[in-house]
Amino acid sequence: MQTGGGFVGIQQGRDEKAGADKVSNGASDLVRARDQLLAEHTGNGRLDCEALREALVDLYELWLTTKGHEVGITADSGLAIVAVGGLGRREMLPYSDLDLVLLYDGIDPARVAEVADQLWYPIWDAHIKLDHSVRTVPQALRVAADDLTAALGMLEARHIVGDEGLSNLLISGVRRDWRAGIRSRFDLLIEQTQTRWRRSGEIAHRAEPDLKNGRGGLRDIQLLDALAIAQLTDAMPGLGPDVPGGGLQQAHRRLLDVRTELHGVAGRARDQLRAQDADEIGAALRIGDRFDLARTLSDAARTVSYSTDVGLRTAANALPRRGLARLRRVPVRRPLDEGVVEHSGEVVLARDARPQRDPGLILRVAAASAQTGLPMSATTLNRLGEDAPELREPWPKEAVNDLLSLLGSGRGAVDAVEALDRTGLWGRLFPEWGVVRDLPPRDAMHTWTVDRHLMETVAQASALATRVNRPDLLLLGALLHDIGKGRAEDHSVVGAELAGSIGRRLGLWPSDVATLSAMVRQHLLLPDTATRRDITDPDTVKMVIEALDGDPHLLELLHALAEADSLATGPGVWNEWKASLIGELVRNCRTAMAGEPLPEPVPIPDELRRRAESGGVHVDLRPGEGRYHHIVTVVAPDTPGLLSDAAGVLAVHSLRVLSAELTSVGSSAIDTFVVAPRFGDPPDPGLLRQELIRAINGDLDLVSVLARKERDAGGTQPSPFAQAQPRVFWFETAEPGRVLLELRAEDRIGLLSRLAAALAESGANVSWAKVVTLGSAVIDSFFLDLGASDTPQRRAEIEAAVLAVVPQQQPKKSPESDNEIGSTTVF
Known part of the structure; x- marks a missing residue:
């Protein structure tokens, strides 16, 4: 472990008289040692964030152990100090609270009160925030049984000093009761989680995120640990270290590192990352500026969010059955597509599916998930990641059709692509996606990261698909219109080149590739022209028509794309004024363009003609x-x-x-x-x-x-x-x-x-x-x-x-509801 000189001095102080006064009856030396560690963290020979946290854990444990011995908390004393919270998790931050429980058994209450005073007052006098309690093991277990928040905290309990058998009684008892009672407490756990998400928002898409309580934050990782203790899921569901971003463990460390630096910058405990601190924290972590920090946080938080969804879903399916529920039949596998079935509320592979021989299976699974609203099984995604081969260029037609089915599924496509992307499968299909993944917006109008904005645009475009003659090109244009961002050149120009390359990879007709490329190149033409120029001026209309080579289909596609893009940008970006201006400009251009030919029947082959004549x-x-x-x-x-x-x-x-x-x-x-x-x-x-x-x-x-x-x-x-x-x-x-x-x-x-x-x-x-x-x-x-x-x-x-026989438009699902667990996400 990397440590600094201040911490080493404290360690040596246990054996050398010169350093013996580092640990005294008061806690002022504890504060000075902590401040010395923080100074070394920010100095030339700085400790990295992980080493700082480990050093702080050792420091507090040393002080508590020494102080405990001073006041009589020994192995046979009937007293024990148990840490919960950050110290219990070994995640001590510079200004974290101390969460301690003093356990006792068979000790005179007056003696216990005296010991507690000798332990707590020095900490208070040193202005260290303390959350404390004094209980017997049965009392602590009753509190955990009655208070879900307290139970979650005690699941992290760790023995510090004193009677270890007493601590183990609490730790094992809390965990045993948690496993036994999880079925009756699971709904409340979900309710509290959703309430926290609604209150704190989503870290990945907040300008000033709450790193602890926001969706995708540290509380969610603690939730996964609690579900793992209940033996309902593992602590890192769905994602291994080989996925983009390094998986859940790496995401956890990144969140802790940012929160560690946040404490240092603020000089006190703080969970919300303020915009004015972002540049300093990004530089301290050697990440870059505030945009680079935002990208790092988005990646980490979305990784945690995906893992949390998987963990909650797995836990819900694994809940122990009781009574008549134990007699229910095993869920039936319902076919959804070739090689794809539904099982226990998830999209999984059929038993006879062969991912090694079926490169298009990834898209069929995702399309089935998007269309049904059922999540893809993490096991299925992992298997596809390991076994499914690359799609060869050009893509088979059925793979393109499955991609269009996926993109045309409205908000279902957002969740499905997010799952593919977190597990590395979407980047395999579209390597260009890596540049825009988690890329933060450069202006305040945009709500989402660039990759999420692209999918939000796709979701909006799917609702406009019947306004255009080529809904397939509209969806692909929506997916790729900002694919050129994150580069030094004009994103419209770069994006047009990338869109052409992707269109050829998909096997589109050359004319469709040209249209797709033109959509990306000109996706800002209509809104920019309508809001900045005189739309009644014949020269303006002529300029737009020339930019589109007089193509009415392209004009129609850009009109729908402009609306979808604006709706996906943020609240108020698309309004009646903007819609009327663009609409009038489009009408003026269409009037000046030539008419479109109508479809005609195809010639009939002679063989079919003879068969028809035979009756x-x-x-x-x-x-x-x-x-x-x-x-x-x-x-x-x-x-x-x-x-x-x-x-x-x-x-x-x-x-x-x-x-x-x-x-x-x-x-x-x-x-x-x-x-x-x-x-x-x-x-x-x-x-x-x-x-x-x-x-x-x-x-x-x-x-x-x-x-x-x-x-x-x-x-x-x-x-x-x-x-x-x-x-x-x-x-x-x-x-x-x-x-x-x-x-x-x-x-x-x-x-x-x-x-x-x-x-x-x-x-x-x-x-x-x-x-x-x-x-x-x-x-x-x-x-x-x-x-x-x-x-x-x-x-x-x-x-x-x-x-009367076609599907009618359904009410739109609000993007805000993505911050909650719906029935299709968990159950």
Whole structure:
């Protein structure tokens, strides 16, 4: 252990008469020795923070031991001094309180009072803050049984001097009673923890954080220790030393080091880090300036927060069962996706999952977690970290789709990505993330660190996904718009280059890579122009159009991104004034841009045309481009409800429609679906044909089967978090009575079947259709032949029928609720 000369002098004073007066009846020498250690800590031959804490522990123990012997507290005296708090944990800070318990057994109370006075008064006289009590072991155990806070303190008890057997009776008794009674006290423990978090806030995102009581602080580490003593979890759940930041142990030391320096700077005990002290503390710890210190604290606190969530969840699942609860069946594993199941309220790997052969499994697990609101098991994340291989460039299409499903899950994506990032998996997918991880904002408007701001923007963008034609690019743009921060160059320019590189890694089309890069490069164009220039000036409009190369899709994406970015920045950044200015600028630019071409049906291959002309019902299934993608082609007589029946049969067999092209030849319809099984292998095409014939003949009640299937899925589709408002757009064509209906909405099990049924029941004739699923969002285009019945009232009726079967927008979860443990986090 590294020590300074002052502390060595005290140690030598025990053997040398010259130093014997270092420890006297008073505590003034204790204070002088403490101050000498602090001087050595800040001097040229400084002790580091950990060595200082160890030296202080030894110093106080030496004084208490010597003083205890002076007043008669010996091994056979029936008296013992027990330390709790910082001294009990061996985490003595420069101005920490002394928390002491004087235990006695079979001693005259008058004698005990005399000993207590001889022990406490010197400490008070030296102006050392003291929290003390005098009790028998049974009295102390009763206090611990009645007072949860006292019990948590006594779990840290450590013998200092005197009758060690007496101390051990207390320590073992408190721990035994804690283990035995944890079931009845767990709910109160959770309630107190949440109250503390609400009162003190989240360390990672507070300008002046409470290092002790804030979420992610030292109290949370003590909570984990208490759960470990109750044998409900280990003391370092979920994170090992190889994760970014060094894991929980390193985070603990960093928090202690900052708090140690805070005491030194303040000259007294203090838990809240003030902004004016940050530069001095950062320099003392050789971290850097206040921004570097804030980044270090964010990393440590978020690591502690993640570990606390894991520990509480593990503890809740491990609580001992009593009575009839002991007879409950083992929780059933509910399939969520290929290789992914739910078990005991967590997302875990299926028994037959092979992470070593499935690089996309990380994203499927995360997407399932984000969509269901269920946390990922720490064991699962650790296994993925050890076994899952790297995704090769370009990514498989199914991996990109899982990424979009993850990002499109609203606030669920924030928690899922946080878990991936704390365990090192997100950085494996996006190495560029390391530069913005825990990067503090440089202005007061921003509430979050840069990486958290990016995810908050994604969550906001997911609620705007139906406002744009390319929700996938909106989500990716939201994820990457500030990825260039933390570097010396303009973050928009650097970010555009990084976004292009990431887009190519994902395997996006070159045109989409260019759009994504342009989104990042120009993500400040609309808000800066709208708030700083005359938006009615034709030159302003021309400047914006030229910057966007006249691309109306890019304009639409930047409009939504500007709103999401502002909403994710902080309170009041997005307001009616800013929204109206940007909205008017966008309208002026759109008016000056050329119109957009409407979708058109794809040409029909000759083979399918011949099959359609031959009549009958045909179903083919062949492998698609991705590992889990398949192409299903249905050729059947073009009867009302055929599309609904075909899509419904696919949904019944857990085949998710990723895209579809629907057209007709003569009296036959040709429906081509790109599907992905939710889990397992796809069914035999012969079975699909038989089921389709049953549905066409009315022998298969698809409505009931799909409703039951959605209930069996736990109602997890769509996401329980913030969703986009469904929108219907009508586009005119050159032919009267023939219109294009475009739906933008969240996906759900059997959505295409329900939509087709709604259109059929409304009497709308679908000539052809194009369906695209982008993550958790769908963009479905139906070419309708309404003929003479094409009236505003008729369109309103069709629109109402369509909107009746799509998921509606749910109330948004407040970001402040992230500071609490919800039922999906713990239980």
